[in-house]
Amino acid sequence: MNKTDEELSGLVLEIQRMSTEDGPGIRSTVFLKGCPLSCIWCHNPESISPRPxxxxxxxxxxxxxxxxxxxxxxxxxxxxxxxxxxxxxxxxxxxxxxxxxxxxxxxMLGRNWGVSELAAELAKDRAWFEKSGGGVTLSGGEVTMQTEFSVMLLSELQGAGIHTAIDTCGQCAFAALEKLLPHSDLVLYDIKEIDPEKHKRFTGQDNRRILDNLLLLAEKIRQNGNSTVLWIRTPVIPEATEREDNIKGIGRFIAEHLNGVAVRWELCAFNNLCRDKYSRLGLEWRYAGKSLLSMQDMERIAAWARESGVDAQIVSWSGGTRIDNGTAEIIRPIANAAVKPC
Ligand code: SF4
Ligand code: SF4
Incomplete structure (x- = not known):
């Protein structure tokens, strides 16, 4: 074990290999533990606590x-x-x-990994990354809750020629994003809700810092000549973020502030695959009885996004959808389907 490993380790919930939803190509997604938000629809409740x-x-x-x-x-x-x-x-x-x-x-959920130990584990999938244009995405939880570890890991991966991405909710000190940016080829940034009060109701925090950080991040990316790619992601959640005013409000924000920087706005359809996780953790989930959205729902919501003033070319949607077939609910996998809505 080298000095870096002795000094720095990160608490990792899970490494998900062969992922197709957290950036381009086939990816290995590292789910870190610890999140500053507590979204009412959270699909990874076991990632919220920063402890095992x-x-x-x-x-x-x-x-x-x-x-x-x-x-x-x-x-x-x-x-x-x-x-x-x-x-x-x-x-x-x-x-x-x-x-x-x-x-x-x-x-026990959560295992400590040293930087070099984890980088070596992730590099085992290099052949998949090279064939598909993929790489490694650090997700969570929230990547900025373990900034120093993540910077070291991303740096080691980049040094090995592996494409890197971070997935962030943006609720952090800007300094954390500033440290991560030079080591990230792609940033996936969530805008969940444009109304600050509703954002607080849905996630436990208002969105002021998240939006301020996004503006600062976009400026940094511009200054760097767009060497980092920015995708915006919005979870489409029934009875919460799926509203027309929210989707169009987010679209106006992107059009006004992120033109030429955000190259993709992905609407991630709600999924209900995490029901069992809640029961295994002894928790109740208010969305346990909720159905998936239908494909027509997602097309309608994507149309609102395209009407919002944003460049229509950057709008896409992903995720499994419902097919009403008598009593059956079938998950329809689609291209770039998101198992984990943002
Ligand atoms: S229940 Fe908790 S405190 Fe008791 S042995 Fe298990 S992990 Fe340790
Ligand atoms: S009672 Fe169940 S959980 Fe406890 S040790 Fe035995 S198998 Fe494991």
Whole structure:
């Protein structure tokens, strides 16, 4: 292990290989832990906490109760019919119980990686990147919550000739984005909601800093001769961001401030594939019963975007959609389908 690894490690939730939704080509997406927002529709609830988290999958549990004795803090209990219960307020994430579990029903979410160790792991997919024009995307959670680690990792990847992208919600000190920018070939930047009050209601924070940071970032990109590519992404969420006034408001903002810098505005259709994640974390999800949007919904919303004053050429949409077929709901995969809406 070299000095950099000893000094810097990052908490990674997951490495998703063969991803096609987080930038061009085939990508390996690194989901970092820790997010400053708490979106009501969040599709990665296990990425919000900046600490490792215990996760129980009931279908794998064989009821041996080894975990109960392993936890010296008395956090776990076992109830017939319900399985293992976790008193999360008392769990310090030590992971001893997960080490004891013979069936991987208990797992710790989040693993520390050294910079060089992770760069080497990601470089194993180099052949896919080269064939497809892909690379590595740092996502989350929120990349700016682990800025120093991310800068080192991106720098090492770029040094190895691998295309780099970051996916950010923009709720951070601008200095963090400024540090990441020179090491990012592509920035995926979310504008979820244009109304500050609604933004606060949906995500826990208003959007003032996010939009201010975006303006500063766009200026930096212009100054750098557009050496970094900027994509804007908007999650299209039922009963929240899917409104005409929101889509057209975001479009006007892009047209007024990001002309010539933002080369793509991607509308990411809501998905409901994360229902089980919530139950495994012992959380309720208000969107658990919600259906996907239909293709007609997404076409209508994309039309609002094109009417907003933005360059219509930069508007696209992605994601699985609903086909109403009697009682069936079918996820229709489409080109560049987003499994994880922004
Ligand atoms: S140790 Fe694992 S398999 Fe055994 S009761 Fe605990 S969670 Fe279930
Ligand atoms: S992670 Fe540690 S504190 Fe939490 S339940 Fe398991 S053994 Fe107990």
């Amino acid at each position: 988290q215990l996760h129980w999958t009931g279908s794998r549990c064989i009821g041996c109760r080894l975990c109960i004795g392993a936890c010296r803090k008395g956090v776990l209990s076992f109830n017939e019919g319900q399985g293992v219960s976790i008193a999360r307020d008392r769990c310090d994430g030590c992971g001893v119980c997960a080490d004891e579990c013979p069936s991987t029903a208990l797992e």
